[in-house]
Amino acid sequence: MRILVTGAAGFIGSNLVHLLRRQRPNWDLRVLDLLTYAGHAANLEPHLADGSVELQVGDVADPEAVEKALEGCDLVVHLAAESHVDRSILGSAAFVRTNVVGTHTLLEAARRRDLPMVLVSTDEVYGDLGPNDPAFTETHNIQPSSPYSASKAGADHLAQSFVRTFGMDVRITRCSNNYGPRQFPEKLIPLMIGRIARGQPCPVYGDGQQIRDWIHVEDHNEAVLAVIERGRAGEVYNLGGECELTNLQVLEGIGEVLGEKPLLEFVKDRPGHDRRYAMNGAKIAAELGWRPRLNWADGLAQTVAWYRQQEPWLESIRSGSYQDYLQANYGAR
Helix, strand or coil: CEEEEEECCCHHHHHHHHHHHHHHHCCCEEEEECCCCCCHHHCCCCCCCCEEEEEEECCCCHHHHHHHHCCCCCCCEEEECCHHHHHHCCHHHHHHHHHHHHHHHHHHHHHCCCEEEEEEEEHHHHCCCCCCCCCECCCCCCCCCCHHHHHHHHHHHHHHHHHHCCCCCEEEEECCECCCCCCCCCCCCHHHHHHHHHHEEEEECCCCCCCEEEEEEEHHHHHHHHHHHCCCCCEEECCCCCCCEEEEHHHHHHHHHHHCCEEEEEEECCCCCCCCCCCHHHHHHHHHHHCCCCCCCHHHHHHHHHHHHHHHHHHHCCCCCCHHHHHHHHCCC
């Protein structure tokens, strides 16, 4: 079987490629990635060097690039996305192009070839929960709060319309907050690992009591593999880590692993900031037998250790345009 994985030079996608090379070595893997700021071909090594993964550099919103990438493929796993809420607030056009137009382009091309697709989405399409509300199920209403989550909701709606209108086999996974190796350090955990390790202030939105359900990327991708192999056409599967933590608890956990006390710097909350996410994973557990396996303490310790070994890569990212982004996002708050 040959699988096209879009966006696989990024965080979740590259980890999925590594998992598939280990667990399904007979599958042929092709990657379509534009190699934007968060995508790095090095994330796919050593598989590019040994020829076990093929990389095609291209835009998922470009029909010609998509048609070329789909040649000879049997299934598509679609992860290509602009994914950072803060960046979507600073400028939403790229999110609409990649997440909505790109998904539509891929759906049309896959439909013409009668290819099944797994669309990797997010818990953020549901909006947020109150402190005592039950966790999101797959039947919750879609109520996105940010341009990012709205663009992902648009992708989900398009996919579901192709299921109903054209009978296409699309399966959607909606995951909670991922953490682990190869995540671009604009996201909370890798950003704060670097800041705490260097004794720098850690910017905390609002009161820091926002709650997220954390899942290690390895667990997440095990679930994606289960959906690839055993998921039902047209279904949505919620994926959670069974690990609800406030942002302050996350920082405290990183500090404990590093043996350093975080220096907190409370900043103005971001617009439309969701208060709490939590995912009910009963459906995928019952149907596909998947549940998260890696606990928070072990997963965080492994993640911190990985980032502490990546200082040259991290240092290259901390300069230039990435610093401009940090100043634009946090400097005025």
